Amino acid sequence: MSILILGSGQLARMMALAAYPLGLNVAAVDVNTLDVVNPITKAVIDVSLEQAIEAAQAISVEFEHIPQYLLDKVNASGKLKPSIESIMAGADRVKEKSLLSGLDIANCAYNIITHVDQLDSAVENLGEKLIIKASRDGYDGYGQWRLATVADLPELKAQLSQLELEKVPLVAEKMLKFDRELSLVGVRDHKGNIVFYPLAENLHHQGQLAVSIAPAPKVDEKLMTQAQGIFAKLAERLNYIGVLAVEFFQMGEQLLVNEIAPRVHNSGHWSMQGADTCQFDNHIRAIAGLPLGSTDVLSPTAMINIVGYDDFSKELLSIPGSHLHWYDKTVRPKRKMGHLNVCADSYAALGQKLLDLAKYFPEEHFPLLKKEATRLLGLV
Ligand code: ATP
Numbered sequence: 001m002s003i004l005i006l007g008s009g010q011l012a013r014m015m016a017l018a019a020y021p022l023g024l025n026v027a028a029v030d031v032n033t034l035d036v037v038n039p040i041t042k043a044v045i046d047v048s049l050e051q052a053i054e055a056a057q058a059i060s061v062e063f064e065h066i067p068q069y070l071l072d073k074v075n076a077s078g079k080l081k082p083s084i085e086s087i088m089a090g091a092d093r094v095k096e097k098s099l100l101s102g103l104d105i106a107n108c109a110y111n112i113i114t115h116v117d118q119l120d121s122a123v124e125n126l127g128e129k130l131i132i133k134a135s136r137d138g139y140d141g142y143g144q145w146r147l148a149t150v151a152d153l154p155e156l157k158a159q160l161s162q163l164e165l166e167k168v169p170l171v172a173e174k175m176l177k178f179d180r181e182l183s184l185v186g187v188r189d190h191k192g193n194i195v196f197y198p199l200a201e202n203l204h205h206q207g208q209l210a211v212s213i214a215p216a217p218k219v220d221e222k223l224m225t226q227a228q229g230i231f232a233k234l235a236e237r238l239n240y241i242g243v244l245a246v247e248f249f250q251m252g253e254q255l256l257v258n259e260i261a262p263r264v265h266n267s268g269h270w271s272m273q274g275a276d277t278c279q280f281d282n283h284i285r286a287i288a289g290l291p292l293g294s295t296d297v298l299s300p301t302a303m304i305n306i307v308g309y310d311d312f313s314k315e316l317l318s319i320p321g322s323h324l325h326w327y328d329k330t331v332r333p334k335r336k337m338g339h340l341n342v343c344a345d346s347y348a349a350l351g352q353k354l355l356d357l358a359k360y361f362p363e364e365h366f367p368l369l370k371k372e373a374t375r376l377l378g379l380v
Pocket residue numbers: 108131133138139140141142173174175176177181204207208209247258259
């Protein structure tokens with residue numbers, strides 16, 4: 001059986017690495033050139049897109065921002081998983097918000113902006129501290145603007161008036177003071193069975209995920225049930241097949257959905273070492289119609305993104321429980337180059353290992369590492 005993934009970056013690569021032991025072959029589509037490529041070597045495979053679609057038994061995506069004509073073409077094959085509706089909801093914040101509202105799922109208060117002058121009423125409705133997001137094509141904090149005070153509004157309006165807001169509206173959200181960010185990665189198979197990974201706690205730097213800790217510390221039964229209930233509502237409504245990630249803001253005992261990602265997710269990378277079956281393996285199983293694997297946690301795990309940087313010593317692998325996943329990309333600022341998974345027997349031991357790891361990285365690139373290590377050391 002062969003699987004085709006739209007997108008040929010690190011997520012396609014890690015899906016392929018998980019598929020091969022299952023006896024499944026993976027090809028990827030470079031969505032810019034439409035070349036069919038090997039997701040690991042990136043070598044172009046000598047088949048047309050049409051031939052690859054025909055040959056595949058299941059087709060999935062590594063990211064949601066797929067050109068519409070390509071998504072439609074693949075959808076016509078009847079092999080696309082998850083559903084086109086799920087992918088389009090993840091790609092468009094306006095659709096995503098209406099999906100959440102339609103299911104009565106708590107999310108961040110917002111206004112949709114199709115003309116810059118509507119920002120005045122957004123400030124009246126939501127307050128002067130806003131985070132303004134392009135409804136399409138944003139990721140890793142790109143396509144976002146922040147308003148800290150109403151005094152900056154004229155300048156921001158001038159800047160945003162350059163955009164075609166009628167075509168691609170903005171979503172203005174109230175800037176929340178949440179307690180922390182959590183995410184739930186889970187997977188649903190074609191029979192409707194759902195398995196969940198534990199909630200992960202996510203730390204961001206400059207709008208981009210820097211560190212995930214899984215299982216998230218201090219999660220009680222009530223919080224977990226709340227998160228799983230929201231996930232199940234979404235997955236069932238979308239008749240979802242595959243891995244889905246839901247990002248939350250925790251405010252007291254309440255979870256607000258920030259966004260959903262209809263694919264394997266950076267905050268699930270810890271599962272490559274920290275869980276019995278990793279998210280990539282389970283996504284492939286789900287789309288190939290195979291039984292899902294156990295998501296049992298093997299040990300507390302930290303995932304550290306290596307961003308815009310490749311100048312470190314691989315001697316860091318001498319830290320017991322550390323695992324490097326390198327994506328083989330050319331270094332660029334803000335580019336995710338690879339990640340490290342570090343496993344330990346307890347949060348405190350994990351904290352110590354992060355301190356050891358911090359010695360290998362300059363603080364300016366990894367500002368959260370020491371702080372997080374200290375926090376974990378304090379947990380029992
Ligand atoms: P990613 O691709 O990393 O998930 P993204 O570009 O899709 O990011 P969001 O997840 O919406 O965008 O926002 C990125 C980060 O910005 C969030 O993880 C959070 O730290 C912060 N953020 C987003 N919305 C809000 C909000 N309403 N209030 C406060 N902070 C926010």
